[in-house]
Amino acid sequence: MTYTTQTTSTRLTVSLGSTGQDVKDLQVVLNATVADNSLVVDGVFGNLTKAAVMAFQKENGLTIDGIVGSQTWAIVDTIDASENDINSRPVLRFGSRGEDVEYLQRRLNGIGFGSLVVDGIFGVATEESVKKFQKYYGLTVDGIVGSQTWATLETIDV
Secondary structure, eight states: OOOOOOOGGGOOOBOTTOBSHHHHHHHHHHHHHTSTTOSOOSSBOOHHHHHHHHHHHHHTTOOOSSOBOHHHHHHHTTOOOOSSOGGGSOOBOTTOBSHHHHHHHHHHHHTTSOOOOOSSBOOHHHHHHHHHHHHHTTOOOSSOBOHHHHHHHHTSOO
16 A cells, blocks of 8 residues: 655654644654554654654664654655555545445444444444544544545554
C-alpha cells in the first residue's frame, strides 16, 4: 500500500510541541516504520513522537535531532505507511453499500468502536461509530470516511 502525503515543499518543520495535520501524517508513517503502531495519531508532537522521529532518523542515516525538517520529510513522504491502499478506498458515508462498508464495520468492531452488524450498509449505527472514532482520534467529526479516517483506521492493530 502506498500512503501518499503532501509534497515536501508545503511541509513545515515540526518538533516537540507542534500540532496539526503534518504531525498526524508523520505519526502514521512512524507507526508503519519504527513505532510499531504505538503512537496515537492525534496530531500532537509529544515525547513519544520525538523518540520515534529520532529512531526513524537513525534508521535512515539522518542527523538525529528529533526535528522533522526538509531532509526527514523527504524520506517520510516516500514511505509506504500501511498494508492496504487507502488511496484506492472509496469515500464512505451514510447510504454507502458494499464490501468496503463491510470492511469498515469489521474494523470498527475490532478496535472497540461498535458492535455493528456487518451487513455492508452504512446506516445510522455505522455513522455514529465513525463519528466516535473520529472524535477519539482528533479527526474531523463528520461521519464520512475519507483518506484521513482510512489512514488512521489502518494504523490500529486489531
